[in-house]
Amino acid sequence: MSDTYLTLVNTGLTKKLAGRLGLPRPVPLLRHQPGQPLVAGPVLVLGSESSADDAKAVAAALGGWAVDVRRDVVPGETYAAVVLVLTEIAHPDELSAPVLAVGGMLRSLARHGRIVTLSRPATPDDAPAVAAARQAVDGMLRSLAKELRGGSTANGVVLASEVGAQAPSVLGALRFFLSTRSAFVDGQLLMVDSEAGTLPADWDAPLTGRVAVVTGAARGIGAAIADLLALDGAKVVVVDVPAAGEALAGVANRVRGTAVQLDITAPDAGERILEHTVGRHGRLDIVVHNAGILRDRLLANMTQERWDAVLAVNIAAQLRINEQLLTSGEFTQAPRIVSIASTSGIAGNRGQTNYGASKGGVIGMVRATAPLLTAYGGTANAVAPGFIETDMTAKIPFAPRELARRASSLSQGGLPIDVAEAVAFLASPAAGGIVGRVLRVCGQNLVGA
Numbered sequence: 001m002s003d004t005y006l007t008l009v010n011t012g013l014t015k016k017l018a019g020r021l022g023l024p025r026p027v028p029l030l031r032h033q034p035g036q037p038l039v040a041g042p043v044l045v046l047g048s049e050s051s052a053d054d055a056k057a058v059a060a061a062l063g064g065w066a067v068d069v070r071r072d073v074v075p076g077e078t079y080a081a082v083v084l085v086l087t088e089i090a091h092p093d094e095l096s097a098p099v100l101a102v103g104g105m106l107r108s109l110a111r112h113g114r115i116v117t118l119s120r121p122a123t124p125d126d127a128p129a130v131a132a133a134r135q136a137v138d139g140m141l142r143s144l145a146k147e148l149r150g151g152s153t154a155n156g157v158v159l160a161s162e163v164g165a166q167a168p169s170v171l172g173a174l175r176f177f178l179s180t181r182s183a184f185v186d187g188q189l190l191m192v193d194s195e196a197g198t199l200p201a202d203w204d205a206p207l208t209g210r211v212a213v214v215t216g217a218a219r220g221i222g223a224a225i226a227d228l229l230a231l232d233g234a235k236v237v238v239v240d241v242p243a244a245g246e247a248l249a250g251v252a253n254r255v256r257g258t259a260v261q262l263d264i265t266a267p268d269a270g271e272r273i274l275e276h277t278v279g280r281h282g283r284l285d286i287v288v289h290n291a292g293i294l295r296d297r298l299l300a301n302m303t304q305e306r307w308d309a310v311l312a313v314n315i316a317a318q319l320r321i322n323e324q325l326l327t328s329g330e331f332t333q334a335p336r337i338v339s340i341a342s343t344s345g346i347a348g349n350r351g352q353t354n355y356g357a358s359k360g361g362v363i364g365m366v367r368a369t370a371p372l373l374t375a376y377g378g379t380a381n382a383v384a385p386g387f388i389e390t391d392m393t394a395k396i397p398f399a400p401r402e403l404a405r406r407a408s409s410l411s412q413g414g415l416p417i418d419v420a421e422a423v424a425f426l427a428s429p430a431a432g433g434i435v436g437r438v439l440r441v442c443g444q445n446l447v448g449a
């Protein structure tokens with residue numbers, strides 16, 4: 001599905017006309033290309049005085065990745081990104097100097113620029129001023145993300161109390177947010193819970209030696225996830241219903257993996273996935289629960305069949321498969337579960353009580369499944385897409401589709417690759433300290449939470 005409006009307002013005469021009429025002009029986002037540098041210009045590292053040590057550590061890590069780091073604004077210079085380190089702030093008063101310094105350089109932020117904060121979560125154990133300062137970062141960042149233009153984004157990494165600024169998942173999340181891999185992630189704060197995880201030897205092939213299963217991989221987002229996990233070095237097993245067998249075989253061939261024709265609601269789906277994957281590839285490390293369906297109706301018109309079908313595919317099947325994996329003794333080598341949720345499961349969506357319930361269920365499930373995996377160095381997390389251009393969203397009637405597409409800070413829908421990038425990051429060794437979390441890939445969808 002292509003976005004004709006986005007093309008028109010960025011080409012030729014229609015671009016000029018849109019400018020004259022003052023129409024919103026979404027910018028085509030830059031996506032990751034293999035071999036691309038992490039950032040396309042200098043990165044400014046700023047911070048509160050209290051967070052100077054962490055700012056220094058972050059600057060050193062960036063320097064280690066061959067990034068051109070600046071600690072002060074140089075007049076006339078353009079920046080690819082700003083990292084704002086606020087990990088040790090103890091009072092909201094401490095925000096004014098560093099945040100206004102970012103304000104002062106915003107006109108020097110390049111197109112497709114990145115702003116990334118590092119902060120800590122506000123907890124009930126904090127002194128009120130500390131909690132206020134920490135929570136203030138959240139509100140500031142989400143507001144700033146709504147002010148940026150030109151394909152730029154603002155996101156935050158939130159470090160749990162025992163987590164240092166150079167923990168693998170802090171650096172992994174920082175890299176993800178700085179890079180074009182997070183093109184459609186905006187206004188999000190991602191929590192790093194622990195120092196678990198490892199930095200990959202090769203950032204372009206972080207999944208080397210790993211075996212991954214992707215459900216619903218015959219088309220759309222699932223096919224994009226399979227492609228990217230393979231590109232990142234994993235051996236990939238693709239799963240979809242027998243009716244999609246031909247397309248599924250095409251994806252399996254493309255990624256040099258294998259295919260399993262399977263309805264994931266089958267009572268023994270987990271066992272069959274394991275049997276195939278361990279039998280053919282010797283191990284199973286990553287499971288991406290992507291298969292999902294829509295059967296929209298207002299609740300007043302909802303039928304039992306529509307409710308049950310959505311709950312069965314979108315959540316009950318995942319619960320059953322996970323249970324079979326967890327009790328098999330075969331899913332124990334730093335395993336990763338990444339489930340596709342939806343912003344409908346967070347903010348709700350009219351006509352989607354069944355879908356919203358199933359996707360809210362996914363979020364609850366990963367939160368409670370993650371602790372069962374930590375003993376093996378494993379994690380479970382969810383990715384919640386907003387509006388993504390696929391066959392599924394192409395079926396939405398024109399007016400609500402156009403509304404959903406534009407109602408985000410980036411004024412456009414995402415692409416399947418945007419969801420795939422977030423999944424690949426959460427499946428990677430560097431994300432080992434991110435446990436039971438939800439990462440939204442929604443361009444900072446303006447509807448709801």
Ligand code: NAI
Nearest residue numbers: 216220221240241263264290291292342385387388390392
């Ligand atoms: P899609 O409809 O294009 O692809 C879904 C795939 O899942 C299809 O190949 C289908 O055959 C397969 N599938 C369905 N039921 C299955 C079953 N019982 N067993 C095995 N495979 C099954 O959907 P799309 O857009 O690629 O969505 C993928 C995931 O992303 C879904 O979980 C969806 O809910 C979620 N999502 C999509 C959004 C979007 O804007 N497209 C937004 C938010 C979430």
